[in-house]
Amino acid sequence: MSALATAPAIVPLAAAALVTVVRSRPALQQAVAVVGILVLLACALALLAQVLTGETLVVAFGGWPAPMAIEFVVDRTAAALVVITALMGAAAIVFLASDADVGNGHPLLLPLLFGVLAGAGGAFVTGDLFNLYVWFEVMLICALGLLAIGGRVDQLDASFKYLALNLLGTLLLLFAVAAVYGVTGHLNFAALAAAAPAVAPGLWLAVLTLLTLAFLVKAGAFPVYAWLPASYHTLPAPVLALVAGLLTKVGIYAVLRTLGDVFSPAPGVLHELLGWVAAATMLFGVLGAAYHWDMRRILAFHIISQVGYILLGIALASAAGYAATLFYTLHHIIVKANLFLIAAIIWRLTGSYDLRRIGGLYVARPWMTLLLLIPALSLVGIPPLSGFWAKLLLLEEAIGQGRVVWTVVALVVSVLTLYSMMKIWMEAFWKRHPDPDWQPPVNTRLGPAWAATVGLAGVTVWISLYPQALLVYAQAAAATLGGR
Amino acid sequence: MIWAVAAAVWITLASGVYLCLSRDVFRVALGLAVVGAGVNLALLASGRLGAGLPAVVPKGEQLLVGASNPLPQALVLTAIVIGFALVCFSLALVLGLIRDAGTDDALELRAAEPVPGDEVKPPQTDPAHAPDWPPEGRP
Amino acid sequence: MTSRIVILAVVARPLYLVILLASVWVLLRGHDEPGGGFIGGLMAVSATILWAVAHGTAAARARLPLGDALWPAVIGLLLAALSGVPGLLGGGAYLTHLWWTLALGPAELKLSTVLLFDIGVYLAVWGALAGYALALLAVDERDQPGGAP
Numbered sequence: 001m002s003a004l005a006t007a008p009a010i011v012p013l014a015a016a017a018l019v020t021v022v023r024s025r026p027a028l029q030q031a032v033a034v035v036g037i038l039v040l041l042a043c044a045l046a047l048l049a050q051v052l053t054g055e056t057l058v059v060a061f062g063g064w065p066a067p068m069a070i071e072f073v074v075d076r077t078a079a080a081l082v083v084i085t086a087l088m089g090a091a092a093i094v095f096l097a098s099d100a101d102v103g104n105g106h107p108l109l110l111p112l113l114f115g116v117l118a119g120a121g122g123a124f125v126t127g128d129l130f131n132l133y134v135w136f137e138v139m140l141i142c143a144l145g146l147l148a149i150g151g152r153v154d155q156l157d158a159s160f161k162y163l164a165l166n167l168l169g170t171l172l173l174l175f176a177v178a179a180v181y182g183v184t185g186h187l188n189f190a191a192l193a194a195a196a197p198a199v200a201p202g203l204w205l206a207v208l209t210l211l212t213l214a215f216l217v218k219a220g221a222f223p224v225y226a227w228l229p230a231s232y233h234t235l236p237a238p239v240l241a242l243v244a245g246l247l248t249k250v251g252i253y254a255v256l257r258t259l260g261d262v263f264s265p266a267p268g269v270l271h272e273l274l275g276w277v278a279a280a281t282m283l284f285g286v287l288g289a290a291y292h293w294d295m296r297r298i299l300a301f302h303i304i305s306q307v308g309y310i311l312l313g314i315a316l317a318s319a320a321g322y323a324a325t326l327f328y329t330l331h332h333i334i335v336k337a338n339l340f341l342i343a344a345i346i347w348r349l350t351g352s353y354d355l356r357r358i359g360g361l362y363v364a365r366p367w368m369t370l371l372l373l374i375p376a377l378s379l380v381g382i383p384p385l386s387g388f389w390a391k392l393l394l395l396e397e398a399i400g401q402g403r404v405v406w407t408v409v410a411l412v413v414s415v416l417t418l419y420s421m422m423k424i425w426m427e428a429f430w431k432r433h434p435d436p437d438w439q440p441p442v443n444t445r446l447g448p449a450w451a452a453t454v455g456l457a458g459v460t461v462w463i464s465l466y467p468q469a470l471l472v473y474a475q476a477a478a479a480t481l482g483g484r
Numbered sequence: 485m486i487w488a489v490a491a492a493v494w495i496t497l498a499s500g501v502y503l504c505l506s507r508d509v510f511r512v513a514l515g516l517a518v519v520g521a522g523v524n525l526a527l528l529a530s531g532r533l534g535a536g537l538p539a540v541v542p543k544g545e546q547l548l549v550g551a552s553n554p555l556p557q558a559l560v561l562t563a564i565v566i567g568f569a570l571v572c573f574s575l576a577l578v579l580g581l582i583r584d585a586g587t588d589d590a591l592e593l594r595a596a597e598p599v600p601g602d603e604v605k606p607p608q609t610d611p612a613h614a615p616d617w618p619p620e621g622r623p
Numbered sequence: 624m625t626s627r628i629v630i631l632a633v634v635a636r637p638l639y640l641v642i643l644l645a646s647v648w649v650l651l652r653g654h655d656e657p658g659g660g661f662i663g664g665l666m667a668v669s670a671t672i673l674w675a676v677a678h679g680t681a682a683a684r685a686r687l688p689l690g691d692a693l694w695p696a697v698i699g700l701l702l703a704a705l706s707g708v709p710g711l712l713g714g715g716a717y718l719t720h721l722w723w724t725l726a727l728g729p730a731e732l733k734l735s736t737v738l739l740f741d742i743g744v745y746l747a748v749w750g751a752l753a754g755y756a757l758a759l760l761a762v763d764e765r766d767q768p769g770g771a772p
Contacts, residue, residue: 006717014704020697063710063719130559137566141573148577154595156581160509161596163574167516168504174563175523181556182530234596565661572755579762 004050005057005072007043008082008121009135011036012089016114023107033093033110040117041086044079051079052473056480058127067191073127076477077261077326081124081253084333087459088245089117091452095238095341098449100348103236106149113239115142116246123250129177129187132254136173136218139247140166146239147231158231165227169217176211183207189262196263205267211258212270219251221311222281225304229288232303233296233353237344238452240296244303245337249329252310256481260314260322264482268317275315279409282308286416293355295343295428298420299336302379305413306332309394312406316397323478324393327470331378331386331463338375338456342368345449346428349440355424360433364440369429374457376421378464381414386463389471489529496522507590509581513574520567524560531556628677635677639686642670650745654733660741664748671753672760680757688746692754699746706739 015036022028050057051074060069074082092113096102103109119139126132147159181187183203184195196204213224220228232244259266259274285305289298310332313325343353349365350358362369378385391414398407463470500522503515531553539554541547582588585595646666653659675683688695710719722735 003711003717010704010717014701017697017700017704020693023693059717061707061718130562134562134566137570141569144573144577148580151580152595153581153584156577156584156595157593158596159577160581160593163570163577164504164512164516167570167574168519171516171519171523175526177559178523178527178530178556181527181559187555230596561661569751569755572752572759576755576759576762579759583762 002057002059004043004047005059005074005125006061007040007047008074008085008125009072009118011040011043012114012118012121015040016111016118019110019114020108023111026105026107029107029110030093030097033114036114037086037090037093037117040121041083041090044083044086047074047079048083050074051076067186067188069188070131071127071188071190072125073189074125075480076473077253077256077481078124080326080330080473080477081249082121084330085117085120085124085246088242088333088337089113091337091341091456092238092242094448094455095241095344095452096448097445098348098447098452099445100341100344100449101237102344103150103239108145108149109236109239112142112145112149113242115139116146116242118142120246120250124253127189129180129189129192131187133170133173133177136170136250136254139250140170143243143247146243147235150234150236152234155234158234162227162231165217165224169214169224172210172217173214176207176214179207179210189257193262193264201267205270208259208263208266208270212255212274215251215254215258216277216311217251218248219255219311220248220281220304220307221277222284222304222308225281225285225307228304229297229300232300233294237340237347241337241340241344244300244340245333248303248307249310249333252307252314252325252329255311256314256322256325260317260325261481265317271315271317274311275403275406278308278311278315279406280308281305281311282409282413286413286420289420290416295346295353295355295424296340298424299339299343302339302417302420303336305417306336306379308413309391309410312398312410313394315406316394316401316403318397318401319475319478319481320393320397320400321478322481323471323474324390324397326474326477327393327467328390330470330474331390331460334456334459334463335375335378335387338453338460339379341449341453341456342372342375343424345446345453348444348446348449350428350433350438355427357434358428359431360429360438361440362429369425371453371457372425372429374460376424378460380418380421382418384464386460386467389464389467393471485533486529489525489533493522493526493529496525509578509588509590509593512590513571513578516574517567517571520563520571524563524567527563528556528560631677635673639670639674642666642673646670646745650741651738653741654735654738660744661748663741664745665752667745667749668752668756671749672756675757675760680761683753684757687750687753692750692757694750695746696750696754699743699748699750701743703740703743703747706736706743709736 015033018036019029019032022032047057057074059072060066061071062069093110116139119135119142122135122138123132126135144159144163147155147162177187180192183199184192186192186195217224228248232240235243255274259270282305285301285303285308289301289305292298292301310325310328313321313328315321345368346358346361347353350361352358374385378387381387381391391410395407395410398410497519500515500517500519503511503518506512506515539548539551581593585593587593646663649658649666650660650663653663671683671687674686684690684692706720707718709721711717713719713721720735720737720740722733722737724733
């Protein structure tokens with residue numbers, strides 16, 4: 001049964017190879033992709049069922065003894081993130097069947113998409129620091145491929161910027177891994193947790209700072225987020241939704257796993273610094289979003305802003321903070337991906353991502369308003385939507401610890417988030433279309449797009465109306481962190 | 485020995501970072517490769533230096549004496565392979581970029597950016613705030 | 624094909640075979656001596672690059688297994704992934720490797736799932752890197768006046 005723990009990495013890798021084999025036949029490729037993602041989803045749910053019994057799945061490759069073996073460890077935190085990964089993959093693949101900004105149908109798009117899923121899945125379940133680096137690289141190469149296969153100049157430009165900054169990030173990570181191995185002689189998480197207390201505190205702080213900085217580049221935190229708004233908006237919509245939802249969260253997960261679990265208790269000064277970084281990330285992200293008129297750029301800056309909230313939970317360095325982080329991450333991945341997908345539908349109906357050139361959707365598609373408002377208001381944190389519960393958990397803990405400044409920043413940023421979301425609503429829906437002759441196009445193929453977005457909105461509504469289930473799960477997951 | 489390796493790591497890293505800071509995108513790609521080489525050297529040094537024997541127990545022996553630590557060597561091999569793939573990719577990317585964008589100056593690569601003057605950000609009409617982009621008087 | 628070097632074009636044919644044979648030898652030698660799939664794959668890539676320099680990238684691509692760079696890469700990936708399955712079916716963890724020794728008269732043949740894994744790595748490296756190299760060389764060909772568009 002423990003072999004199931006390899007599924008989050010092996011299933012998408014096998015699917016990537018298979019969709020490459022059938023790449024010359026688009027319909028067959030689509031079918032194979034659907035089967036692949038369903039298998040991944042089934043495996044993820046089976047893993048979830050397994051960890052719900054309180055069991056942690058461990059598989060050591062090649063049957064080597066610990067701590068020599070490369071291990072995959074699936075605990076509650078990892079299992080929940082693997083399920084959400086599979087869910088995002090499913091939404092993206094369903095959306096690809098529509099005609100809303102899905103790119104040029106390049107035959108390598110699906111293989112690379114599965115590559116990103118494999119990288120994320122592997123990073124979530126691995127129990128080995130060097131292996132984590134490898135999965136980050138898998139994600140990086142596949143995300144770069146997805147950026148570059150469009151072939152437009154802006155995509156090449158974006159992929160160059162993405163490459164330069166992210167490659168420096170992974171090299172920093174590799175350097176940090178070398179430093180960790182140099183001072184402890186271990187790479188396995190369990191062995192590292194045991195070896196860490198013996199290291200001299202000053203040296204250990206330097207090593208951990210290096211490691212955290214490398215993960216923060218990947219998470220898109222202040223001040224190392226410049227790669228994110230420079231590149232994301234050139235991706236086709238379903239890929240963008242997947243990448244935007246998942247990739248930065250893998251960085252956050254790595255911070256949580258290292259500071260909150262493996263190297264817990266980490267030096268207090270690191271958590272303190274992380275808190276200020278989180279506050280700055282929230283603020284600068286939302287200010288960037290307020291400046292822009294392109295929906296994709298607005299949403300890309302909101303990723304950064306929301307990353308700040310999630311990092312704040314880690315900075316609080318308590319079980320309640322980690323539970324809030326996990327809850328927030330799960331809620332945010334769904335909401336953010338959904339917003340990008342809805343923006344693509346708006347693009348298909350009105351013809352532009354630029355808010356100044358569009359409008360009139362409320363008259364043309366009144367029900368779509370509801371579809372936008374569910375994720376948009378959830379992102380802001382309006383009760384009773386899922387974002388409200390996430391922020392409530394987070395700020396309750398922040399106030400409980402007397403972190404007034406961080407709390408105030410978080411609340412102010414929420415208001416500014418509301419401003420951005422209202423900008424999208426006012427401009428795209430409420431005002432008249434600038435072109436008086438505009439009519440929504442009739443021969444669209446939006447069925448799959450509606451299915452994907454309504455499905456994700458349904459998950460958001462479920463979390464909103466019944467947060468207890470996820471909350472209990474997140475608290476149980478946080479309680480096991482740091483208990484090595 | 486370790487000090488020599490440390491100096492080599494820092495010299496390599498510094499040269500790589502220097503190349504990365506160039507405005508020439510091709511140099512940036514090369515700089516990233518050089519930084520990668522420096523990091524790989526650091527990774528190799530994270531085991532211990534000195535012993536050069538392969539970590540294979542000779543036939544008929546039971547103990548392994550004086551062998552080097554094989555794990556960092558395995559790690560550095562993996563890192564080299566990954567770095568190699570990324571260098572390949574970045575060179576192909578940079579070639580395509582230079583060809584399609586018609587420039588190798590990072591400051592002129594603005595296709596994915598909102599600049600004053602493009603359709604997302606219309607230029608300000610007040611000449612006092614007129615955009616200075618691309619900056620004039622560059623070589 | 625504009626200015627191909629004649630001597631290179633003639634020598635390339637035997638050299639191509641020699642390099643490929645040597646790469647297979649390195650691959651098999653990796654069983655219990657230095658060598659293995661990765662190094663062997665790199666040598667195979669060098670053979671492909673030689674052919675591309677001598678006869679053009681299209682001809683080199685056609686000489687790859689199944690006529691394209693992606694095929695060996697994908698098959699190699701699948702082969703490497705599958706090599707872990709027998710160990711799994713045998714009750715061990717994924718990627719637990721199994722060894723067999725076949726006695727063939729005086730000689731003995733060593734077989735293992737590691738060899739399967741290595742062949743997978745060999746093909747994946749050959750396919751992936753040859754794909755990169757050919758794409759890069761094709762950029763150069765387009766620059767030549769008589770080259771492919």
